[in-house]
Amino acid sequence: MRIFRLAGRRLAASIPTLALILVGVFLLLQFAPGDTVDAMMAQMGGGDAATAKELRKFYGLDLSIPAQLGNYLWRLIRLDLGFSSIYGKPVASVILERLPPTILLMTASLSFAFFFGIVFGVIAARGVNKWPDTLISILGLIFYATPSFWFGLMAIVVFSIYLQWLPAGGFENIGALQTGIWRTLDIARHLVLPTLTLGLIFLAIYLRIMRASMLEVLNLDYVRTARAKGLDETRVVIRHVLRNALLPMVTLIGLQAGTMLGGSVVVESVFSLPGLGRLAYESVVQRDLNTLLGIVFVSALLVIVVNFAVDLVYARLDPRIAAEG
């Protein structure tokens, strides 16, 4: 398959990028005050210098920095992210536990932003410079300027405290041991507000791009042809315009993947969701540098994977891209 070869080549090209990030962040973390052993000693409630030296030797922290870096990269190739002294488990399993809520949240927000971005973008472009367009554009600007954590807090005030419709935080009801469909529904209820909060800024971006791209495509010759042969406006938009107008939207998913992951740090903290973003925050506060480095690795990997998927979708939407490769 041509598409796969093309996307595969881009995937291979991202390996040096990933290595660059890891080396950079690893060296950066050497400047951090205190290392893993300091964090462990603090956790144990202090200890003498001999124990610290022993531990440093055990974890290979007494080696030179290049040797430590080499060790780290070598372990990474075997998918070993090291040990988290705070959680008392391998970093890989800590991250793996926290990954599902984040991926769920990101997928839900992305779908929300993408779907409503298309709907509002199309409505705005169809009546350009009339009142629905103006209203949607103003709302888009306001959503874009809203700090997500503040929107989240205000949503909690309205929907959880005053109306009491939705839970204020958490991933699921731990007290009630639910299974199957009930558990799914419970998690969905917990994710409504976080999804809205994270999705809002992206909705603002998507609807603006969708509107611009619709306006551009609507003026092309083949659309005039479609109208001239007597198709009604709905069919012109759905069958002919939408597919081409979607291209920039798909590109945007790849570009925004990192921003979305960053946004989930804040949103997960607001709604106390046990996800990757909250883990990143906790590891900064607790100075768990091994975990922080692991999160850097996993989030870069996630961005690369999303971009790989975007490449595939892109080539499907526009066959010319695969042909040119």
Place this chain on the structure above:
Amino acid sequence: MDAVKRYFRSPAAVTGLVLLLFVVAMALSASWFYPREPLALAGRPLIWPFSNPRFLLGTDNSGRDIAAQILYGARISLLIGGVATLIAIAIGILIGALAGYYGGWIDTVLMRITEAFQTLPNFVLLLVLVAVFGSTLTTVTIAVGVVSWPAPARLTRAEFLSLRNREFVQAGRTLGMKDIQLILGEILPNALPPIIVYASVIMAVAILLESALAFLRLSDPNVASWGNLIGLGRDVLRVQWYVSAIPGIAILVTVLAVSLVGQGLNDALNPRLKGR
């Protein structure tokens, strides 16, 4: 000046300018309205807004005047947003100009680094920087600037790529001008307008990044910042939700103003692209 006239013909751009001037006025008048330290205790804690004429916007959990914190917070937000934007633009122009002008392996290396920065979520990188260098006003400002440079670098590179072989640059080269003269004196002035317009986007994002950091209590706790106040208000969200609500509106208005001005500038400088 056609561009100025075009700018003032757009209601959105004028609204943005008015809002921005209002925020700047807030920042400038802070010490005039409230000569006392904004983080000092002022009265009883948790007074509701508009219930006591001495504290127009009420007081927070520990009895500090919210109105004073809002005015001083405007200073912090504009300061961090402005300086971080300057840092991001400076790094971006440096990297982008070198990559675009010289091309070849310099371009490849610099673009790889840019790509690495773009692959890493910028808020995660911001967390790493704060974890390493601590969270004082200076380090946070620099950190926000450092995570924001890749986009202007790409923009500068694209402009340089399209300009470097134009006639006026070739003419300069024939005259024996040095690379540095060509870059700074000939190409950069022509590449600058879109970069300046893009600065508004960077500034808007920088203000949002800092407020998010402050909300997580990872920014400087010793300055009156809007994000700090929202974070504090979270503890009393159940009843005294106004402590968080008020500074959030301040952030919203500031970011909105900066975006509107940027968009207005863009439309005024590129009239043919209007409506995009």
